[in-house]
Every structure is written in C-alpha cells, then in structure tokens.
Amino acid sequence: MDRFIAELGLFAPAAVFNIYFALASIPLGFVLAVFLALGKASDNRLINRLSRGYIYAFRGSPLFIQFFMIYSLALSFNVAVWKPMGMSWWVLHPLFIGPLVLVLNTAAYTAEIFYGALRAVPRGEIEAARAYGMSRVQQFRQVIWPNLIRLAWPAYTNEVVFLFHATAIVYLALPVIGQQKDLMITAKELFERDYNAFLHFSVAALYFLAVSLVVFFLFGLVYRRLMRHMPAIPRMRYAPTWWR
Amino acid sequence: MSDDFAFWLSYLTNGKHLTWYASFQFTIFAAAFGGTLAVIFGLIGATLKNSRFLTLRVIGTIYSSIVRGVPDVLFFLFFPLAFEQGVEWLIATQVCSPEMIAAQSAAWPPCKDANWFLGTPEYLVLASVSLGLVYGAFATNVIHGALRSVPQGQLEAARAYGMSANQVLWRVQIRQMWVYALPGLSNVWMLIIKATSLLSLLQIADIVLWADRLGAPNFLPAVGLVHADWRWRYYLVLFVFYILITWISEKSFDAIMRRAGRGILSEAR
Structure with missing residues (x-):
C-alpha cells in the first residue's frame, strides 16, 4: 500500500505533461473545428x-502516423529553414x-461532430x-x-476524453527530452527497472481514468448550463462511446 | 527519362524495400485476427452484460467500461507484457528450485530457466489478442445496444x-442483431485499423518501423543510395495507405449494410 502511494506521487509530475498536451490543443482544435465544419457545409x-x-484524411489515418509524418516533415526543413531563423529549439520541441x-487531429474529429450537429439544427x-x-x-x-x-456537446465531451487518451501516444512517437516524461514513458521506464507491470501500468491507467472523470464532470456542468432553459436536463452519458 | 524510371524501379524493389512490402502482412494479420477476436469478445461481453446473474453482469460492465476508460495504447502495451510475465511465473513455479532463484540477480524472471523468449510471431498473436480485448470492449457496447434494438414482436x-430461450437468442435475436450492430461495428473496425499502426511498439518489424529505417538519412554509398532524411516521404506513403484502407472499408461496409438490410424496414437502419 505504501508502495502504491509512493507510486502515485511518482506519476504526478508525469500527468502534468499529459494535461498540458490536452489543455494546449483543446481551444485551438475547437476553433479550427468550427471553421472546418462550416467549410464542409459551405456552398x-x-x-x-x-x-x-x-x-x-485526418480521421482516416492513425494519429501515430500523423505524429511521425509531421515530425519528420519538420525535421527535413530544419537545416534550410528553422536553423537559419534560430527557431529550431522550439519548432522541433515535443512540447510544440x-x-x-x-x-490537427482533434480538429478533424471535432469538425465531423460539429458538421453532424450543424445538419441537425432545426430548419424551421x-x-x-x-x-x-x-x-x-x-x-x-x-x-x-x-x-x-x-x-x-455530449459527443464533444467524448472527443475531449479521447484527445486526453491520445496524449499517451505523444512521447511514444516523439523524442523524450531530459526529464520531460509523460505517464506512458514513466510507466515503461519503471517497468523496465523492476518488471512490475501490474503496479506501474495500473497507476498510469488510474491517472487517465481520474482525469477522464474530471473532464466528464466539468463538461457535464457546462452542459447543464447550456441546457438551463430546458424543463428537465437531458442526462449526459458518463462514458466514452464507440463514437470515434 | 527511361534511365530515371529504371533507377527508381530498381531502388523501390531492392531488398530492404521488398522486406518493407512483406511487412504489410503483419499489419493485415493483426487487423484481421484482432477484428475477429473483437467481435467474439464483444459477443461474450454483451452476453455477460445481458446475463441474469448479477456477478456476470458486473463483470461484463466492468470489462467494457474500464477498458474504454483507459487509452488503447496503454492496454495494448500492458496485456502482452502481463501475459508474458504470467506465463513465466507459471513456468517458474514448475522448474525453479530455491537455489536457482537465489542465484538469479535480475528482477525478472525468477530464475533463468523460466525465461520465455518471444519472437515476432508470438508478439504478433499477443498484439492481436490485445487489440481484440481493447476493441472487444467497444464491440460489447455496440452489440449490447444492438441486441436490445431487435423488435420485441420478433422475439x-x-x-x-x-x-x-436459447433458440430465441441464437435463431432470432443474434441473427437479426447484425443489422443494428453493423454501423457501430464498422466504427470499431476503423479504430482497429488505426491501432494496427502501433505494432512497432511491441518490437514487431512492421510497416512503420521499416518506413523509419528506409527513410533515415544515408551517407554511406556502400549501404545503398545516398540520400538526405526521406522519412517524411515514407510516412506520407503510410498516411495515404491508411486513408485508402479506410476508404475501402467504408465502401465494403456500405455494401454489407445494404445487403444485410434487405427485407428490413429502412427506418430500422
């Protein structure tokens, strides 16, 4: 039990990276998705x-490949563009x-959700x-x-949870710099040290579950606010569906 | 012009490239086997969720909600590692003597004889089972919903x-369920296709790993063509490959749904 609590402490700084990735990409993805959805409905x-x-394209291909593709594309411009401009220290950084x-990925998924909702807006x-x-x-x-x-909103909530889950892939595709390790890398490194798969991976999973529940709770509050004109608030489903 | 063509043709058919093309079999195998297992696990999970016994119902619900609440990569990595350790622990209880355990300096396996070496085929099967388990949880939900969508009148x-009761389940309910399950199952299939790109995380020399090796910059003429960093070109090929596979699957599922929906009122679909 002590070991478990110590483990929770070990993973806390790692969770910050996952949360950072999600927080950094949600607002921009949202805005981009609105424009993409309007574009898809455009005449x-x-x-x-x-x-x-x-x-x-972005819904039909794996995020893993998208990471590799865009990172290697950025790398190939390094000598010609980023380095002379002195930008390579942040353009090629995993945190960017x-x-x-x-x-780019979540905008495509969210745009599809928004497009579906746009078509469902009552014509009258x-x-x-x-x-x-x-x-x-x-x-x-x-x-x-x-x-x-x-x-x-309910489908978007699911998408945000999936986006948070997708942050697990970031450092599996991009280089880890120094001590900047997210939950997956921390779990893998601890596993390689003492081969206790059940402890390390469950703690990482617990963090993902906990943050997902927080997202569901917060987005549920927003949904209540959005639906405040309704006599009975439609219940939100507190589980990711097969939406993606 | 024709020289250029001959050059690129020979470059694209050299040994390394042929190995790359051959490695598509791993991806295709994982998708096919994993997809089949996902449907089987989905059927089992839905049966558990529909069960009259509370324990089974709880197991089914926990399976489908926990696995979906955790990133697929995490479970995808965890299951093969845990399974390997489980087998090694079982072997260890049989073959290890106390002296051998005392002599072992590494943390795992308990003794040297209990080591289970996994090659590519074993990892591939484990990865497929792992895909089946993860997406079986999604399929559980889909099939569970579809079983309920079969009109009561039919039952x-x-x-x-x-x-x-068994005859009703197998001859009527499950037969008619597929029409309602197909749209959801097609979504799960798309997820499985995309998850097959993760095989390289389990030491399988799959298309992603080979794309990385082939595209890496080469400065030694003895090794092959001298070129700069071409990785993005190879990844672009994979990007297009996955989009094409998605497109083909979409069309096939449309055709299957049209065929499965014969004789069923259109608003049911």
Missing part, C-alpha cells in the same frame, strides 16, 4: 472540397509539435431567423451556433 | 412458436 466548391478532404499534431428555426431579416452572421450567432453547440 | 413471435 463554395473549393472550400467544401478542401475541408472535406482534410477531415477525411505534440500539441500541433493533436490540434433558421427559416424563422431569415424571415426576421437577420443577416447570415446574425443567423449564425443567434440561432445556428446555440443550437449547434447544444447538440454537439 | 414474442419466436416464443409463440414454442422456441426455448
């Missing part, structure tokens, strides 16, 4: 094709590349807004967006 | 014909 052929292709790839409400003479920007801000975010 | 009619 402009070029914008439509581009956002469709982007979403398909990690969130970058996660943003949009027509009513048009009948009031609202401009397109007004329609979006007053009618479409509030509907969209309410419809998409 | 009542089967009972009215005098079928036993």
Whole structure:
C-alpha cells in the first residue's frame, strides 16, 4: 500500500505533461473545428472540397502516423529553414509539435461532430431567423451556433476524453527530452527497472481514468448550463462511446 | 527519362524495400485476427452484460467500461507484457528450485530457466489478442445496444412458436442483431485499423518501423543510395495507405449494410 502511494506521487509530475498536451490543443482544435465544419457545409466548391478532404484524411489515418509524418516533415526543413531563423529549439520541441499534431487531429474529429450537429439544427428555426431579416452572421450567432453547440456537446465531451487518451501516444512517437516524461514513458521506464507491470501500468491507467472523470464532470456542468432553459436536463452519458 | 524510371524501379524493389512490402502482412494479420477476436469478445461481453446473474453482469460492465476508460495504447502495451510475465511465473513455479532463484540477480524472471523468449510471431498473436480485448470492449457496447434494438414482436413471435430461450437468442435475436450492430461495428473496425499502426511498439518489424529505417538519412554509398532524411516521404506513403484502407472499408461496409438490410424496414437502419 505504501508502495502504491509512493507510486502515485511518482506519476504526478508525469500527468502534468499529459494535461498540458490536452489543455494546449483543446481551444485551438475547437476553433479550427468550427471553421472546418462550416467549410464542409459551405456552398463554395473549393472550400467544401478542401475541408472535406482534410477531415477525411485526418480521421482516416492513425494519429501515430500523423505524429511521425509531421515530425519528420519538420525535421527535413530544419537545416534550410528553422536553423537559419534560430527557431529550431522550439519548432522541433515535443512540447510544440505534440500539441500541433493533436490540434490537427482533434480538429478533424471535432469538425465531423460539429458538421453532424450543424445538419441537425432545426430548419424551421433558421427559416424563422431569415424571415426576421437577420443577416447570415446574425443567423449564425443567434440561432445556428446555440443550437449547434447544444447538440454537439455530449459527443464533444467524448472527443475531449479521447484527445486526453491520445496524449499517451505523444512521447511514444516523439523524442523524450531530459526529464520531460509523460505517464506512458514513466510507466515503461519503471517497468523496465523492476518488471512490475501490474503496479506501474495500473497507476498510469488510474491517472487517465481520474482525469477522464474530471473532464466528464466539468463538461457535464457546462452542459447543464447550456441546457438551463430546458424543463428537465437531458442526462449526459458518463462514458466514452464507440463514437470515434 | 527511361534511365530515371529504371533507377527508381530498381531502388523501390531492392531488398530492404521488398522486406518493407512483406511487412504489410503483419499489419493485415493483426487487423484481421484482432477484428475477429473483437467481435467474439464483444459477443461474450454483451452476453455477460445481458446475463441474469448479477456477478456476470458486473463483470461484463466492468470489462467494457474500464477498458474504454483507459487509452488503447496503454492496454495494448500492458496485456502482452502481463501475459508474458504470467506465463513465466507459471513456468517458474514448475522448474525453479530455491537455489536457482537465489542465484538469479535480475528482477525478472525468477530464475533463468523460466525465461520465455518471444519472437515476432508470438508478439504478433499477443498484439492481436490485445487489440481484440481493447476493441472487444467497444464491440460489447455496440452489440449490447444492438441486441436490445431487435423488435420485441420478433422475439414474442419466436416464443409463440414454442422456441426455448436459447433458440430465441441464437435463431432470432443474434441473427437479426447484425443489422443494428453493423454501423457501430464498422466504427470499431476503423479504430482497429488505426491501432494496427502501433505494432512497432511491441518490437514487431512492421510497416512503420521499416518506413523509419528506409527513410533515415544515408551517407554511406556502400549501404545503398545516398540520400538526405526521406522519412517524411515514407510516412506520407503510410498516411495515404491508411486513408485508402479506410476508404475501402467504408465502401465494403456500405455494401454489407445494404445487403444485410434487405427485407428490413429502412427506418430500422
């Protein structure tokens, strides 16, 4: 038991890296996803094709490969671009590349969720807004967006939990610099030292579970706030589904 | 022009590249075997979740919620390691004498004779089982939901014909379940395909590992073509490969769903 508690302490600094990766990529991914979803619903052929292709490509390929691809791409520009500009110390740093790839990846998944929600926005409400003479920007801000975010929120919650789970891959694909180890690397290193798979991996799993529950709780609060006009708050499902 | 073509053709068919092409078999095997196991574990899990006995129901629920609550990479790495250790511990209880255990300096295995060496085939099977276990938890949920979506009237009619509970389950409920389960199972299959990229984490020389080796910069003419860092090109190929596989799977699942949905009201799908 003492060993277990000591282990929890060992993993705490490692969890900070996973949380950092998730926190750094959620806001940007969210914004990018809104634009991608609007792009996928756009009437402009070029914008439509581009956002469709982007979403398909990043949802259809493994995150692991995306990490390798973008990191090696960044590496190949090192001598020609980053080094002369003196940027290579941060452009090639896992703390930058990690969130970058996660943003690109989560934006595609989130955009698909938002696109589905966008299509589910009741047509009558949009027509009513048009009948009031609202401009397109007004329609979006007053009618479409509030509907969209309410419809998409439960699925988006799942996506955020999956994003947090995906942070486990970051350091398996990118180089570990010094003591900057996340939960997976810490678990692997401790395992290689004393071969106690059950202890180390369960503690790492426990951290992932705990943070997932916190995410579900916080996003549930936001959902309650979003749904405050409803007589009975629709229950949120406290488990990731097979959504992804 | 034709010289260039001949050069690239011979470069792309040299021994290392052929090994790379051959390593696609590992990915395909893991996806096929892991996918099959995921459906089997999903069926078992859903049966447990539907069971009349509380213990079995709890086991099924815990399996599907814990495994889904943890990153797939973590479980994917944990299971083969834990299984290997479990087998080694079993061997150790049989072959190790106290003197041999005392003589062992490393933390594991307990004694030298209890070491179980795993090669690529063993790791591949373990990795597939591990994929099956992880995504079986997702499939459990899908199948559990699908079993409930079968119209009650169908089950009542089967009972009215005098079928036993088992007959109703196997001849009617599970037969009709697939239509409702297919969209969810296709999602799980996409997840499995993407998870096959993780094989290299278990020391399997799969397509990702070979792409890394082939693309690494080479400065020695004796080793092969001298080139700069080409890794991103090889990873781009893998990126496109996975997108293509996803596209093909999507089309096939559409076709299967159309075929499975014959004779069933369209709003049921």
